[in-house]
Amino acid sequence: MKTNRKTHMTRKLAIFAAVAIALLLCAGTASAQDWFKTGTGLGVSKVRLAVPEFGLRAPAPPALEKTFHDVLWSDLEYCGILDLVSPSFYPTQTPSQPSELKFADWSNAPASAYMVAYGNLSVEGTNLAAAGFLSDVHNPTAPIALQKIYRGAATDADARRLAHQFADDIVAKLSGGLAGIAQTQIAFVSSRSGNKEIWAMDYDGSNQHQMTHLKSISLTPRWSPDATKIAFTCYVPFRGITSPQICIYSTASDRLISFPRYRGSNSSPAYSPDGSQIAFMSSQNGDPEIYVTDAGGGNLHRITFAAGVNTSPAWNPKTGKQIAFVSDRGGDPVLYLANSDGSGVEKLDLPDMGYSVDPSWSPNGQLLAFCWRRPSGNFDIYVMDVISKQLVELTRDAGRNERPSWAPDGRHIVFESNRTGTLQIWSMLADGSQPRQLTYQGQNESPNWSPR
């Protein structure tokens, strides 16, 4: 590769010959390896993408087409890496397959699109098929970046699912392999049924459904890394005694899985990134401390040894060797970092007073989102780079904002806020932009974003 480049620098003719020979030979031999150059200064640019409405192939209810397009548009607009071209700039003729795409119409002003996502929907009987295409309109000779047919039933739910799949594929193509989150779920606590129960919904707030029916209090849901289980804090009476305990709910079998009961109060469970261990707070020996146990409940051991409350453990999802937690050993409850065996405790110093709670790691294990109550009395979401201890404030002047949780793509954060007057679930991009409300009914809190 390198010699190839150097040859080019000195002898351009020679490389022309080499390229010609390489083209004559079967492409892909070791001697004709392709390469490209790129680089970065500061900042990341967004792709300008046009998403015309899908054409309808067979007579189909237009409601399906509208659902598909609305969901696709919403997914792409909210994915964080795209800049959607406003539909008012689109050419009048919308393509539904690659042969109908007129590149210049889309790449020139006013659309000025870089890529176009388009396709068609067809309904045959009860089946819905969506053919999705993604083309680079600046390169008429370039092959289509993505062409795929998504199949499902001709229902509103499946139209939604197909749109999510197409959106995820587009995001994966354009972000360099990091798939989107359109098919992820958010678990949260809602009291709309009368009791605080664990609910789940799609990442965009649709399809909200109740998961637990314990008719008591359920708090702090946390997904297992394979998204088949949710660990949470439950108040299930046992022999006449009601105390907070750790419960585990299986989303696959739709019921609770047995987990040991311990003395005292037990709360705020968190799965380790490999799913083999659970860290939680327990006061079984008097002081509320953090304990770690196997996912089945065996091999219980204590990892914090400090007077005061130690709670809200959160494993570093990248390494699994670090736990962030909250402790009031120094007075106010603030964030601490420790190794997963409890050694190397380090206080995360903040440049102001107040208390900081609800740690949540970004998927790359480098950023920590948390809620910080500053002396001004505001509760706001902050993100800290744990290496350099730099802080970014994500919410401001909008009620109380608490309990952040990162999305698996590292670009979104879900949190609870009472900015509308009631406690509701909101999500936003990880830079604080594009906040949007996901729940409206009752009081909803403590969201947790599912792994992919």
Added chain:
Amino acid sequence: MPRPELASPNRVVDESKGLYKSEPPPKIPEKQPDATPIPKFDRLKAPKYVTRPSKVLENKAPPPPNAVPYGGGGTPTVPYTSFAMGTGTATQAGMGFSNDAGGGNFGARFSWYVEAVQRRVSSNWIQATVDPGIQFAPRVVVTFDVLKDGTITNVQVTKSSGNASVDTSAVRAVRDSTPLGRLPAEYSGSKVGVEFWFDYKR
């Protein structure tokens, strides 16, 4: 009979001058001065500012005859790929490469893939890990190969910035990005080489 003459040794010092002169006292050699004087370092201080001619303002080389003046060209017609390089903070930001630049035509055919790689690696570049005292670092060039399934291998720093923390942050940005997206299905090769540069400026 007379006694035989006895030769008695004369104990008196003979005052006559001998045949030989006594040796002169040994000469103590004089110390030679050093051939070169000890340099005085405070005189060798570098000037505080080095003035170099500006390549932009003082480049007297005439433009090539087929050059289009700045701003007068419109969209170039050659198939090339250019990248938006952030917000003008990178000093030597603009770059492009053409179809015949010796790298095959991967960049021209799959420019969306090139941009996706750039976006992914850029977003993984944690500049906070660079030494806080560094305001600016020369360009780091990291090369690596992308396999068919998007795995990054063979990460090498081919041009160092001269600062280890900048180089390390660049390599980590690349390593954190694996796996990238699959290489496009239309691409027949087994891997693609990438030369990725990083301009650090605080």
